[in-house]
Amino acid sequence: MAVYALTGFSLVSLLSFGYLSWDWMKPSLVADVATDPMEKSLPPAFARPPHIIFILTDDQGYHDVGYHGSDIQTPTLDRLAAEGVKLENYYIQPICTPSRSQLITGRYQIHTGLQHSIIRPRQPNCLPLDQVTLPQKLQEAGYSTHMVGKWHLGFYKKECLPTRRGFDTFLGSLTGNVDYYTYDNCDGPGVCGYDLHEGEDVAWDQSGKYSTFLYAQRVSKILASHSPKEPIFIYVAFQAVHTPLQSPKEYIYRYRSMGNVARRKYAAMVTCMDEAVKNITWALKKYGYYDNSVIVFSTDNGGQTFSGGSNWPLRGRKGTYWEGGVRGIGFVHSPLIKRKRRTSWALVHITDWYPTLVSLARGNLSNVPGLDGYDVWPAISEGKESPRTEILHNIDPLYNHAKYGSLEDGFGIWNTAVQASIRVGEWKLLTGDPGYSDWIPPQTLTNFPGSWWNLERLTDGLRKSVWLFNITADPYERYDLSEQRPDVVRTLLTRLVHYNRTAIPVRYPAENPRAHPDFNGGAWGPWASEDDGEEWEGSREPLKSRNKKKKCKICKLRSFFRKLNTRLMSNRI
Secondary structure: OOOEEEEOOOHHHHHHHOOOOOHHHOOOOOOOOOOOHHHOOOOOOOOOOOEEEEEEEOOOOOOOOHHHOOOOOOHHHHHHHHHOEEEOOEEOOOOHHHHHHHHHHOOOHHHOOOOOOOOOOOOOOOOOOOOOOHHHHHHHOOOEEEEEEEOOOOOOOHHHOHHHOOOOEEEEEOOOOOOOOOOEEEOOOOOEEEOOEEOOEEOHHHOOOOHHHHHHHHHHHHHHHOOOOOOEEEEEEOOOOOOOOOOOHHHHHHOOOOOOHHHHHHHHHHHHHHHHHHHHHHHHHHOOOHHHEEEEEEEOOOOOHHHOOOOOOOEOOOOOOOHHHHEOOEEEEOOOOOOOOEEEOOOEEHHHHHHHHHHHOOOOOOOOOOOOOOOOHHHHHHOOOOOOOEEEEEEEOOOOOOOOOOOHHHOOOOOOOOEEEEEEOOEEEEEOOOOOOOEOOOOOOOOOOOOOOOEEEEOOOOOOOEEEEEOOOOOOOOOOOOOOOHHHHHHHHHHHHHHHHOOOOOOOOOOOHHHOHHHHOOEOOOOOOOOOOOOOOOOOOOOOOOOOOOOOOOHHHHHHHHHHHHHHOOOOO
16 A cells, blocks of 8 residues: 655645545536527538637646636636536646647657657757648648747757748747746856747847737737638647746736745736637637637646646646646637537547647648547537547656666566556556656645645655556546556556557757857857758857847846756656
């Protein structure tokens, strides 16, 4: 039996606060909303391809939306979800690049070579150029395609940029995180640069504008200048609510009663993002798109708990393969949905959006073999059974091998030291080191930033390398059944072996000094030519550019938090 210990307060205290109850799933929060009798008539077949708005938020925790019982105000998301279809069996990836790559390609990480970590700013790496992307398929179907927000799929060559991968226009950042106002990003002490781009040019003139507002305004401008008679796809990848924790003061003031400083700032950012979504929805209606539109909302990974996020009551956090890292907030809002105002428990994965949206657009999927995603529109719109029965969360051969894993523990067919996770039906298997495994209640009980120690901690099992859960009956992953059901463990290990045989080599090249922003006028951007390969080496040391327009003022602070992060986290993401 696993032994659980509470640090910070007792189990009884948790129960008294209702944290371990089922209140988070009570009808007023998650269950179906009664159907309006005036909406019994179904919409006719699409007269023309629908406008598609895909909204992706960054590091928003599973608990951090109003309809999941959060203390954070998200009235727009709550209303859109209530009037559409809530996806309560929806999965994403545990960190940024993997989720974005699987959305854009419809393929698991093992099939793009991006199965390890993220694409870092100085790596000569990007989304493989042989992959036909979602926006490219929509362009083929006659769509105008636009991206606003965070790319994080590589930029070392111009061929890697969003405007070369299927988007007609782009306004956003290329790296993983930037200052919300100055757009500075530091990839280590002294390696700092500006990162806001308009198309393939640096958007120096936009500095000082809060990114969440800037991106929503750009979406409105795109809609105003386009004709609703022509199909449009807009991918809105908000920077929010990734660190640094920055928000206009008026939003922070709303949460002044929150004792936890990080949670207070984080909550302000979520509410600000919610209002940005409201403005986008308003623009769809104002300019005549709404009646023929499909709005998809998704998070990219679990919340970062020491930065204000909460995945309660799920286990784990961003960067882990526990449910808190991979179960996402998701919903679809559209007048075109046949069965609205309900909750769907159909199994859906982020790779499914590629074939689903291309099919909605009447695009051609026959020339894109080997997709890992499924068309789940009938499951979403009509309540039919999902065609998906399993999800490969990932196989990462480069991640630190678990100390106590072995081929023997994997029945001679799988080395359980390797980090991997898979779900088949109601069963979920994890091997290797799945990452930080605690259950962390919402951080509202202390003034200390993060208050990450107010948690329920698993104190044994440290010598394990295999876990098995019935995820349908035990969504919080409290009861490991690996010893009771070795037959199921073996079956799922066999599926891992099957997937591993289809994996391509990991793409994770060494960082290149030529990527330093000082070689690019003080901004992050492409540094390799078309003829340079991934192993291209620069030999010069960074020089101070006379054209540099900005200096990053937050490098020391970020360096401090990186060091603190390393000490607090059991895994590096």
